[in-house]
Amino acid sequence: MGALPLNINIQEPRWDQSTFLGRARHFFTVTDPRNLLLSGEQLEASKNIVQNYRAGVVTPGLTEDQLWTAKYVYDSAFHPDTGEKLVLIGRMSAQVPMNMTITGCMLTFYRKTPTVVFWQWVNQSFNAVVNYSNRSGDAPITVRQLGTAYVSATTGAVATALGLKSLTKHLPSLVSRFVPFAAVAAANCINIPLMRQRELQVGIPVTDEAGQRLGHSVTAAKQGIFQVVVSRICMAIPAMAIPPVIMNTLEKKDFLKHRPWLGAPLQVGLVGFCLVFATPLCCALFPQRSVAQPSLCPPRRRRTQASMFGPNGRMAWEWHGWW
Incomplete structure (x- = not known):
């Protein structure tokens, strides 16, 4: 050979x-x-x-x-840009075990205000570690940006969770079980744009068909950030929608009524099973590198930008990281 x-x-x-x-x-x-x-x-x-x-x-x-x-x-x-070894919980391979533990606990301890606040804080702290560990080399995250995103996302998640908890306290218990999902979705809508705010200001790299960098596009950055938010919310749907229905049914059975200590590990296991498939499949919803028409460029710059494209008038834009 x-x-x-x-x-x-x-x-x-x-x-x-x-x-x-x-x-x-x-x-x-x-x-x-x-x-x-x-x-x-x-x-x-x-x-x-x-x-x-x-x-x-x-x-x-x-x-x-x-x-x-x-x-x-x-x-x-x-890290693909710096070559430094990532902290253990900041690695992509840690997503399933970390999220299954945190999400399982959020779904289990949703009844009392202190535990709601605590697990929403833990979740956003974990997200902050992941976001910092996987920061882009083209648009690095400053400590101030990270802090702003962390505080804003945590505040948004806690406020959403507590507000919906108050509104649903007289509704069936199954409805209350979906409050953590609403809080996570709201936090993603806040956290991701804030973490990517530099890309919203200066744009993300745009290349031609040969891979040569041509410039930056803010419009492409907006589209990419929207896709990340969608994929993150979709990722949470199976893990935070299926287990509550199953647990709500099981908790009415004698088996769990006499063994309440099994509730948390069982819920964590159900969440983990969902995330093993939901995490990679939702990451795959959108390509990391997309081809688009020159219309992605702002009108006042379109003529200058379009002159740099190939004969088919198409450009490729790079999206670094799905976070």
Whole structure:
């Protein structure tokens, strides 16, 4: 068997990102919780394989499957721009175990005000760590921006949760179980635009069909942020809508009535089962790199921008990160 060729493009995902199936396969690999169990030595080994390959050095005996495995392990633990190792809970592979725990607790402890406030605060604190860990190199998050987004999202989530809790206290218990979802959805609508406010001000990178950067588009940034908000809310729907219905039914049965301590772990498990599928599938709803017409540019700049595009008048815009 000959040495592995150097023409494999590991800068891009392994699967076709123009299709939903290709994006789903990519994100099932990226969000694989098993990557959290890898040791520091395994992570460094994968990093060395990837960096050596990019430098034109092929590890002896390396196969293409092993190269891609190392690539995804590397991506799961190291920042793509800075190369620094991400804090454990800030990694994509931590999304399912962290969110299943936090969401499960939000759905379990929704009756008392102190626990509502506490778990909404925990959720937004976790989001802040994820957002900072995965900040873009093109539009870095400042401490002030992070703090503003964190305080605003936490305030919005808590206010929504407490307000709806008050409004639904005389309604059936099943209705009250959906209050945490409404609070999370409201927080996403606040948090994500605030975290991406620099991109709303200066735009996100726009490239031609060859990948050469042409400039920045604020309109494309708005579209991308809207897609992120939609995907994050869609991601929460199965995990925060299906378990409450199941738990509401089970809690009426004698089994849980005599074993109330089983409620929290059972709910966390149900949420986790939903998130294993919802997280990658909702990440795959929209492509990370989209093609658009010059109409995305503001009218007063459209003529100048359009002259830089190819013969079909199309441009590609890059969206860094689904957060």
